[in-house]
Amino acid sequence: MIVIPDDNGLSLHAVESGAKAGPVAVFAHALGSDLTMWDAVVAKLPQNLRLIRMDMRGHGKSPCPDGPYAMGDLVGDAARCLDRLGVKDCVFVGLSIGGIIAQGLAAERLDLVRGLVIANTAAKIGTPSIWADRIKAVREGGIEAVVEANMQRWFSRATQRNHPDVVDAARARLRSTPLAGYLGCMEAIADTDLYESTARLRLPTLAIAGSEDGSTPADLVRETAGLIPGAQFQLIRGTGHLPPVEKPDEFARHLTDFLARIGHV
Template identity: 45%
Template sequence: MSDFLTIQGRVHHFDLRPGTARVPIVFVNSLGTDLRIWDRVIAALPAEWTVLTYDKSGHGLSQGGARTMEEFASDLAALMDANSLEGAMVCGVSVGGMIAQALAASRSDLVAGLVLCNTAHRIGTPESWEERIAALDTTGLEAMADGIIERWFSPTFRRDHPQATAGYRMMLARTPLAGYRAVCAAIRDADLTEATQRLTCPTLCVAGTDDRATPPDLVQALSQLIPTAGFTCYDNVGHLPCIEAPDRLARDIQTHMAALP
């Protein structure tokens, strides 16, 4: 059920599907997207699972204000606390995977396991993110959208699903500028290496062969940093497997969930 919660004086939009399963699952979005990117994954999961999705600060229907990765993780912790969710499987893609890592490091009681899709302990360089922010301030997201979409989706997906590609481009281009900029700055400033290498929860790292934003070798390096992590790579999939390969991701999540202690 779609609802709203005030966290640190800011309204956050979330959707909670209650269930009876022992372990809830929480999904965390990428830069420039909202909670709808998980719809097809959730549709392929067992109906008895409790599922939480939400729009992070400055995205979708959530007010902006978070500035650091720690603040984005704190927002999620407050949302989970308010909904009495603990010991959850937390699945994040791109910056959502960074938020999931930061949450697991700061609130291990909330996280029983992780699925880290197309992400890393550090993404890009400060210089590359400064360039992105400068372009954003100069031209806006609409002018940048085509180039970003080429990094999001594989050539096969863009060719075979032109309507979906156009739809997700609109989602990206309509992201509030201040919210997008704040997340860029948070990624620029985040180096989770020390905290992430101390994680001990069961973790699955997922990559895509056609991902130009977080290539497979970067995601594999993340998996090697976490002692409890496994790694898998999807052929002909780009940066958002939740959109390009939702059924496979759902199966992998279920397998990973079944292996939890």
């Protein structure tokens, strides 16, 4: 476990595991979650990898500065974290808002990133009116106002029916997210449109979608993959917005295959 000091007083919390000198894979989590959402996936990856998981600002054990946040803040946080760890040429794995951060980081700091895995995400997620309504609901009713709607969007019907413990764990992580952090990151997503910068990317990319994702439908993820020449698209059936949580074995297999194809294992 490591804590990374920042010049402006912000300290990001991160966990590093695996081989100290191996090829690097970095993981960025979803809105209302934390780095533990990757636990089951990283446990199934090749042992020669250096694995870094980060809590973004306002989430997990990272500090929660007052909002609003801009996507540039979150991308900058990730870049400074990797700089302090001496990371170059990583494969950056991001889900949902983490996938937006991945796209922004690749556009701004290509020295840090040699490959992308963008899961359940898009160059632009939602519309200003959708986010305005959600932000208003959270400001008035707290995170509890969106908890159950999120569970419906995040998990497949089978998982909700057969694995309530998985849903309960995600519900608890969401409820534990600081209100200011959740609102700040919602505002960052609402103001972000990366279509032009993502369309300029030229690096190996794998896009992963869940067949029952109610937050970033598979067609939206596929559309984003289509912006990047040569990007691969993989659908994980029977999952919603969090395939690494619902089907970590399958997610890890697709990730490992991608890493092998680009010579990163």
